[in-house]
Amino acid sequence: MPVYEAFVEVQLRAGIADPQGATIERALPALGFPTVGGVRAGKSFRFRVEAADEVQARGTAEALADRLLANPVMERFSVGIVPL
Amino acid sequence: MAPLVGVVVFPGTNCEHDVVEALELLGARARLVWHAERDLGDIDAVVVPGGFAHGDALRPGAxxxxAPVMGAVADMAAAGAPVLGICNGFQVLTEAHLLPxxxxxNRGLSFVCRMTELEVVSERSVLTAGLQPGLRLAVPVNHFEGNYTAPPEVLDQLEAEGRVVLRYVANPNGSARDIAGICSPGGNVVGLMPHPERASSELLGSTDGLVLLGALLRSAGASLSPAGLSS
Structure with a gap:
């Protein structure tokens, strides 16, 4: 069975407080990055999936992200699939 | 006979003995239930206590x-038995979709550990049954992720249905609409961030937590008998 590598990025939804991102952003001017803004912190995951094809691998990764990796009340996710 | 309360223990739970002691102080019987158990036996009510289940890996409660025990907890919730989640237990119940x-x-990315003043908003939950709305109780919080959030329409629905059961008088964590605790549509599943078991002795600075746990036990006792259910 083909093996794929899945990448899942989990981001907080708009309107959900992102204190980590806000804290990083507040520190930026003092660190010499006054031109950087809009910082949002999130999580990323990568894992292997055995699947018949890329569509099936994506389906598995999306189901995992929806059930476990992200909490849909607070977070949204995106999935990337690469053949190994 | 005094109601038997199951107190669920996950790897990383750390408030289970405090909960057992507070319940026994009120005359209940309590039994620790390991998370790998599937059968809750003759338990009348469940408490999911605070701590850091599975180290809060991924998200608290995720x-x-x-865990195998959560199937049995969901069955009890569906059957109308009292199910209470305290702090991390509240987080577990939301992740399990037993509460919305x-x-x-927390607002400001700050861990808060202090006494808070709570106001009873609604008595239509097993934790606040028989308590006067407006009653104020001193119960401590101890958490990093206690800032309750839900879509506005869900918050509106909770308020309209009397399912916001406890509010903070002075919001310690940024929680939406000052919410400290909510309940299920049936009122039998309740989650709150404050720790009633830590307000169970004058030595701890308050005994007000016993008011809430006492209501829970009365509810558990009432659900034992059909007569209690119909009242």
Whole structure:
């Protein structure tokens, strides 16, 4: 069975407080990055999936992200699939 | 006979003995229930206590939600038995979809550990049954992720249905609409961030937590008998 590598990025939804991102952003001017803004912190995951094809691998990764990796009340996710 | 309360223990739970002691102080019987158990036996009510189940890996409650015991907890919730989640237990119940919404990181990214003043908003839950709305109780909080959030329409629905059961008088964590505790549509599943078991002795600075746990036990006792259910 083909093996794929899945990448899942989990981001907080708009309107959900992102204190980590806000804290990083507040520190930026003092660190010499006054031109950087809009910082949002999130999580990323990568894992292997055995699947018949890329569509099936994506389906598995999306189901995992929806059930476990992200909490849909607070977070949204995106999935990337690469053949190994 | 005194109601028997199951107190669920996950790897990383750390408030289970405090909960047992507070319940026994009120005359209840309590039994620790390991997360790998599937059968709750003759338990009348369940408490999911605070701590750091599975080290809060991923999100608080995200892994605990899939524990074998949670199937039995969901069955009890569906059958109308009292199910109480305290702090991390509240987070577990939201992750398990037994309660709506989620607990996000506190406003200001600050861990809060202090006494809070709570106001009873609604008595239509097993934790507040028989308590006068407006009653104020001193109960401590101790959490990093206790900032309750839900879509506005869910918050509106909770308020309209009397399912916001406890509010903070002075919001310690940024929680939406000052919410400290909510309940299910049936009122038998309740989650709150404050720790009633830590307000169970004058030595701890308050005994007001016993008021809430006492109501829970009365509810558990009432659900034992059909007569109690119909009243």
């Amino acid at each position: 892994i605990a939600r899939f 919404g989620a607990l996000q990181k």
